[in-house]
Amino acid sequence: MRASFAEQAFMATCGATITSVEPGAVIIEFPFRDDLTQQHGFIHAGVVAAVADSACGYAALTLMPPEAAVLSVEFKVNLLAPAAGERFRAIARVIRAGRTLTVCAAEVHAIHGDARDDALVAAMQATMIALVDRPGIAEPQVLPADESGRE
Amino acid sequence: MRASFAEQAFMATCGATITSVEPGAVIIEFPFRDDLTQQHGFIHAGVVAAVADSACGYAALTLMPPEAAVLSVEFKVNLLAPAAGERFRAIARVIRAGRTLTVCAAEVHAIHGDARDDALVAAMQATMIALVDRPGIAEPQVLPADESGRE
Amino acid sequence: MRASFAEQAFMATCGATITSVEPGAVIIEFPFRDDLTQQHGFIHAGVVAAVADSACGYAALTLMPPEAAVLSVEFKVNLLAPAAGERFRAIARVIRAGRTLTVCAAEVHAIHGDARDDALVAAMQATMIALVDRPGIAEPQVLPADESGRE
Amino acid sequence: MRASFAEQAFMATCGATITSVEPGAVIIEFPFRDDLTQQHGFIHAGVVAAVADSACGYAALTLMPPEAAVLSVEFKVNLLAPAAGERFRAIARVIRAGRTLTVCAAEVHAIHGDARDDALVAAMQATMIALVDRPGIAEPQVLPADESGRE
Numbered sequence: 001m002r003a004s005f006a007e008q009a010f011m012a013t014c015g016a017t018i019t020s021v022e023p024g025a026v027i028i029e030f031p032f033r034d035d036l037t038q039q040h041g042f043i044h045a046g047v048v049a050a051v052a053d054s055a056c057g058y059a060a061l062t063l064m065p066p067e068a069a070v071l072s073v074e075f076k077v078n079l080l081a082p083a084a085g086e087r088f089r090a091i092a093r094v095i096r097a098g099r100t101l102t103v104c105a106a107e108v109h110a111i112h113g114d115a116r117d118d119a120l121v122a123a124m125q126a127t128m129i130a131l132v133d134r135p136g137i138a139e140p141q142v143l144p145a146d147e148s149g150r151e
Numbered sequence: 152m153r154a155s156f157a158e159q160a161f162m163a164t165c166g167a168t169i170t171s172v173e174p175g176a177v178i179i180e181f182p183f184r185d186d187l188t189q190q191h192g193f194i195h196a197g198v199v200a201a202v203a204d205s206a207c208g209y210a211a212l213t214l215m216p217p218e219a220a221v222l223s224v225e226f227k228v229n230l231l232a233p234a235a236g237e238r239f240r241a242i243a244r245v246i247r248a249g250r251t252l253t254v255c256a257a258e259v260h261a262i263h264g265d266a267r268d269d270a271l272v273a274a275m276q277a278t279m280i281a282l283v284d285r286p287g288i289a290e291p292q293v294l295p296a297d298e299s300g301r302e
Numbered sequence: 303m304r305a306s307f308a309e310q311a312f313m314a315t316c317g318a319t320i321t322s323v324e325p326g327a328v329i330i331e332f333p334f335r336d337d338l339t340q341q342h343g344f345i346h347a348g349v350v351a352a353v354a355d356s357a358c359g360y361a362a363l364t365l366m367p368p369e370a371a372v373l374s375v376e377f378k379v380n381l382l383a384p385a386a387g388e389r390f391r392a393i394a395r396v397i398r399a400g401r402t403l404t405v406c407a408a409e410v411h412a413i414h415g416d417a418r419d420d421a422l423v424a425a426m427q428a429t430m431i432a433l434v435d436r437p438g439i440a441e442p443q444v445l446p447a448d449e450s451g452r453e
Numbered sequence: 454m455r456a457s458f459a460e461q462a463f464m465a466t467c468g469a470t471i472t473s474v475e476p477g478a479v480i481i482e483f484p485f486r487d488d489l490t491q492q493h494g495f496i497h498a499g500v501v502a503a504v505a506d507s508a509c510g511y512a513a514l515t516l517m518p519p520e521a522a523v524l525s526v527e528f529k530v531n532l533l534a535p536a537a538g539e540r541f542r543a544i545a546r547v548i549r550a551g552r553t554l555t556v557c558a559a560e561v562h563a564i565h566g567d568a569r570d571d572a573l574v575a576a577m578q579a580t581m582i583a584l585v586d587r588p589g590i591a592e593p594q595v596l597p598a599d600e601s602g603r604e
Contacts, residue, residue, distance in 0.1 A: 010195035013164070013186045035164045038205075040288050044161035045223040046204050050197015054189075072196040073403065074429055076227035076378055076529040078556045078578055080549040082288070095576055096533040100402060101375060101431070103531045103576065123548055123556065125531055125578050127376060127429065129403070137191050137233070224554065225580060227378040227529055229405045229427055231398040246425055247382040251553060252526060252582070254380045254425065274397055274405065276380055276427050278527060278580065280554070312497035315466070315488045337466045340507075342590050346463035347525040348506050352499015356491075374498040378529035384590070439493050439535075 001026075001061055004139040008054060016051050018058065024094040026059040031087050043083035045122075048090075048108050052077060052124040055092035056104035060128035061139065063097040068130040069137045073101065075126035083121045085110030092124075102128045152177075152212050155290040159205060167202050169209065175245040177210040182238050194234035196273075199241075199259050203228060203275040206243035207255035211279035212290065214248040219281040220288045224252065226277035234272045236261030243275075253279045303363050306441040310356060318353050320360065326396040328361040333389050345385035347424075350392075350410050354379060354426040357394035358406035362430035363441065365399040370432040371439045375403065377428035385423045387412030394426075404430045454479075454514050457592040461507060469504050471511065477547040479512040484540050496536035498575075501543075501561050505530060505577040508545035509557035513581035514592065516550040521583040522590045526554065528579035536574045538563030545577075555581045 005011060005018055011028070014036060020027035028051050030036075038044040053075050061070045092106035108122040131137050156162060156169050162179070165187060171178035179202050181187075189195040204226050212221045243257035259273040282288050307313060307320055313330070316338060322329035330353050332338075340346040355377050363372045394408035410424040433439050458464060458471055464481070467489060473480035481504050483489075491497040506528050514523045545559035561575040584590050 004190045007190040008195065009186050009188045010198060035160050037160045039155045039158040039291055040220065040222075044159065044201055044205075045226070046197060046201015047161060049200050049204070049226075050195055053197050053200070054195075069191065071191075071233070072230050074227065074229040074376065074405075075196070075200075076225065076578060078225040078549075078580060079223050080556055082222070096531075096573065103376075103533055105576065120549065123558065123578060125529060125576060127531060140190055225527065225556075227427060229398075229429060231405055247380075247422065254382055254527075256425065271398065274407065274427060276378060276425060278380060306492045309492040310497065311488050311490045312500055337462050339462045341457045341460035341593055342522065342524075346461065346503055346507075347528070348499060348503015349463060351502050351506070351528075352497055355499050355502070356497075371493065373493075373535070374532050376529065376531040377498070377502075378527065380527040381525050384524070442492055 001058055003141055003143045005058060006143055007140045010050065011054055014047055014051060021062065023062050024059055024097065026055045026062065026092050028055045028090045029087055032085060043088065045079050048083050048122045049075065049077045052090045052092065052106040052108050052122060053126060055090040056106050056124065056126040057128055059092040059094050059104050060102035063094055063102065064130045068132050069134065069139045070128050071131055073127040073129050075124055077122050077124040079122050081119050081121045083110060085112050087111040100130060104128060152209055154293055156209060158291045161201065162205055165198055165202060172213065174213050175210055175248065177206045177213065177243050179206045179241045180238055183236060194239065196230050199234050199273045200226065200228045200275065203241045203243065203257040203259050203273060204277060206241040207257050207275065207277040208279055210243040210245050210255050211253035214245055214253065215281045219283050220285065220290045221279050222282060224278040224280050226275055228273050228275040230273050232270050232272045234261060236263050238262040251281060255279060303360055305443055305445045307360060308445055309442045312352065313356055316349055316353060323364065325364050326361055326399065328357045328364065328394050330357045330392045331389055334387060345390065347381050350385050350424045351377065351379045351426065354392045354394065354408040354410050354424060355428060357392040358408050358426065358428040359430055361394040361396050361406050362404035365396055365404065366432045370434050371436065371441045372430050373433055375429040375431050377426055379424050379426040381424050383421050383423045385412060387414050389413040402432060406430060454511055456594055456596045457514065458511060459596055460593045463503065464507055467500055467504060474515065476515050477512055477550065479508045479515065479545050481508045481543045482540055485538060496541065498532050501536050501575045502528065502530045505543045505545065505559040505561050505575060506579060508543040509559050509577065509579040510581055512545040512547050512557050513555035516547055516555065517583045521585050522587065522592045523581050524584060526580040526582050528577055530575050530577040532575050534572050534574045536563060538565050540564040553583060557581060
């Protein structure tokens with residue numbers, strides 16, 4: 001799973017890292033950065049959604065057979081508060097794991113220097129699909145050399 | 152509206168540009184780039200969603216009063232095909248404009264060298280809210296100097 | 303497909319009937335009735351959603367192999383205006399038909415005596431799944447006796 | 454709130470009753486009935502959605518000012534398992550209460566004679582709007598005579 005995440009170039013573009021993996025549950029965090037903002041200076045809703053979607057995808061992948069690749073079927077996100085903060089934490093968990101489809105939920109929290117300001121900024125419900133034996137679609141199985149020491 | 156888009160740092164991060172604006176309808180395009188991909192080499196679903204969300208937001212803004220700022224309330228996206236292609240085009244339109252809430256739909260198409268390979272890769276339904284007189288939230292009204300010549 | 307619809311007891315409960323079937327497109331209509339309302343006297347959002355969901359399911363079924371049964375994976379509906387009117391018409395179409403999953407969109411319109419009052423009351427995006435060889439889940443293939451003359 | 458629910462004719466049509474009300478949280482239950490089924494004999498996804506939507510609406514209403522009326526803006530439901538069972542329980546809670554918009558989550562459980570068969574059949578994320586001073590839209594404030602003794 002970490003091998004797959006290391007290949008998600010867009011997560012690197014967002015500065016996102018996986019900070020926790022358990023069966024059916026994944027946490028991804030990323031820092032505030034000016035190049036991820038929308039016109040009011042908050043993190044763009046699409047970045048919030050992208051990270052939550054990745055967390056859902058990997059939470060689903062933890063419960064899929066080793067040969068499966070995971071793709072997003074659909075997701076829905078409610079933006080609950082402007083995404084202002086120092087860091088952001090997407091917490092995803094599987095709510096139903098099926099043979100083909102897995103449904104996940106994720107929350108994204110804004111983390112401030114003072115924890116009393118922490119806030120729930122988004123809630124997602126997402127459907128993931130396990131693909132097996134699709135030409136050209138497989139999860140990376142080996143960490144790139146420069147990643148393997150990071151874990 | 153273009154002043155606002157010029158302030159969406161994340162759209163610049165994605166290489167996205169507005170290519171059409173009409174009342175209630177906006178098109179945003181962006182090129183394939185390796186740093187926007189997920190682990191299978193397709194554009195990350197979150198990038199597809201982010202650009203479609205921006206297109207919906209600006210389509211909504213075209214029908215809002217000049218003093219309003221626009222924020223995403225929620226969006227739902229179905230990923231219909233892997234986002235492979237040379238360019239991507241998000242076409243958004245307002246399906247209901249209200250005083251407070253505006254509902255939009257967007258399609259994202261993958262554009263290939265050979266148009267016969269063009270494909271619908273995502274469909275979004277989104278709700279936008281018009282904010283008036285909220286401290287700290289207003290749409291930029293003036294293009295930054297280095298943008299004003301671009302239009 | 304009409305055999306299957308005839309077995310949807312809840313559609314009968316709502317007074318709903320299929321008024322058009324084409325490959326990838328289905329229309330279902332139902333009349334205003336007091337027992338379908340919510341507390342403000344409009345048709346309950348859940349009834350609007352139920353009929354739109356059925357229309358999406360049957361639109362998907364028209365493009366599935368004959369042995370497949372259809373089930374809803376998920377749907378999202380935006381309620382665009384209070385559902386007031388004499389009749390309601392759910393127009394569903396397939397936006398992507400896949401081997402396993404089919405994505406549909408539906409609009410629900412309120413029909414008044416005076417067509418100038420007609421209004422779009424809801425928009426849905428839905429995912430349907432084709433099930434084959436699942437014990438206990440198959441589409442009815444024969445119209446019940448009291449239905450076969452209705453078409 | 455119970456006065457409003459008593460006016461939801463469609464909830465009576467479904468045999469649904471409110472079984473728990475707390476600030477920001479509402480539970481609604483309904484029994485299996487043949488007239489609520491789809492073609493495979495399960496409860497229709499639209500009924501599941503309707504009851505979850507009502508539970509979300511009333512959970513939101515518990516946190517709104519007394520003069521507000523509640524309407525559904527949108528909801529998204531994932532159907533996680535076929536809705537088979539003796540009874541069904543929709544558990545809704547507010548995840549963010551705002552001045553205008555309130556976001557809720559709901560789960561629908563199937564209840565069997567043997568609790569080991571109980572199952573999560575649906576998960577919803579919904580947005581509700583508080584309407585104040587809209588002509589013709591207000592929550593009923595008084596229980597009808599034949600309801601007032603029921604609670």
